Amino acid sequence: VTLAERQAFETFYAARVGLVRAVLFRMCGPQDLDDLTQDVFVKAWSARDAFTGDSERATWLYRIAMNHAIDTLRRRAREKLRASPTDVETLHSSTKNNQVMELAIARALELLSPEMRSVAVLHYYQDLELTEIASVLEIPLGTVKSRLHAARQKLESLLDLKKDADHERA
Amino acid sequence: MPTMKEHDPLKDLLKNHSARAPETPEWGATQTWNKILEQRSLPQHKRWSWLRLAIPALALPSLIALVVLRQPGNVDDAQIQITENSILAIYADADLAAFDDSLLGEEIEDLVP
Numbered sequence: 709v710t711l712a713e714r715q716a717f718e719t720f721y722a723a724r725v726g727l728v729r730a731v732l733f734r735m736c737g738p739q740d741l742d743d744l745t746q747d748v749f750v751k752a753w754s755a756r757d758a759f760t761g762d763s764e765r766a767t768w769l770y771r772i773a774m775n776h777a778i779d780t781l782r783r784r785a786r787e788k789l790r791a792s793p794t795d796v797e798t799l800h801s802s803t804k805n806n807q808v809m810e811l812a813i814a815r816a817l818e819l820l821s822p823e824m825r826s827v828a829v830l831h832y833y834q835d836l837e838l839t840e841i842a843s844v845l846e847i848p849l850g851t852v853k854s855r856l857h858a859a860r861q862k863l864e865s866l867l868d869l870k871k872d873a874d875h876e877r878a
Numbered sequence: 879m880p881t882m883k884e885h886d887p888l889k890d891l892l893k894n895h896s897a898r899a900p901e902t903p904e905w906g907a908t909q910t911w912n913k914i915l916e917q918r919s920l921p922q923h924k925r926w927s928w929l930r931l932a933i934p935a936l937a938l939p940s941l942i943a944l945v946v947l948r949q950p951g952n953v954d955d956a957q958i959q960i961t962e963n964s965i966l967a968i969y970a971d972a973d974l975a976a977f978d979d980s981l982l983g984e985e986i987e988d989l990v991p
Contacts, residue, residue: 754914
């Protein structure tokens with residue numbers, strides 16, 4: 709282990725930690741965020757020789773973070789740590805002040821499947837193009853579109869957005 | 879669905895009303911680097927990783943074959959524990975830096991009848 713390698717890691721970490729934490733936070737919430745962040749960087753650094761340069765380095769790191777997040781969500785689901793749907797039903801009918809809306813959005817995201825949530829997070833929060841999302845998740849573009857459409861329908865329904873739009877039009 | 883260039887009320891709502899990730903991790907680069915070194919310092923056979931998958935018993939032979947195929951250098955070290963509807967594969971991960979267990983999960987799901 710050389711000093712140069714450590715410095716290279718620290719530079720890599722500093723440049724990407726915000727991106728990794730943002731993705732993991734949207735996917736998995738605040739629970740174990742530090743652990744998950746550390747795991748992703750350990751995995752990424754250990755696997756850096758496998759980075760071929762076929763994709764952008766950010767795409768490659770997104771992919772590692774997303775795979776880790778999806779694994780985590782599946783593990784949590786098996787451990788039955790998922791939120792109850794009734795939480796959202798109660799929340800979105802409440803007044804829409806910021807805190808309530810933040811909670812409602814967080815719960816609504818939790819209710820998406822890991823596959824739908826990963827597409828929604830990369831599109832709505834990370835502003836990735838659909839083709840980039842397909843590359844990160846290694847799925848066809850058509851699958852990205854169908855998952856995003858399904859995610860949008862579910863989020864709009866959970867957050868009562870369709871009713872609001874109808875009400876404004878009336 | 880709005881295109882990328884169109885105004886998207888759902889996107890606005892999500893971005894403007896979502897809690898932000900805490901910016902400063904409790905463990906920064908130094909601690910993460912130490913964890914990398916800690917893993918490297920372990921003997922290869924001590925670097926265990928694990929994977930537990932819930933699958934029907936019918937898919938088990940295919941899964942075991944897949945695990946063995948994916949770990950040619952570690953077959954002797956691999957420990958596989960089978961229960962009624964799940965499998966716990968424990969393997970030394972020193973040669974598995976690029977091993978993508980979520981991909982394995984996907985493939986196993988495809989095996990499910």
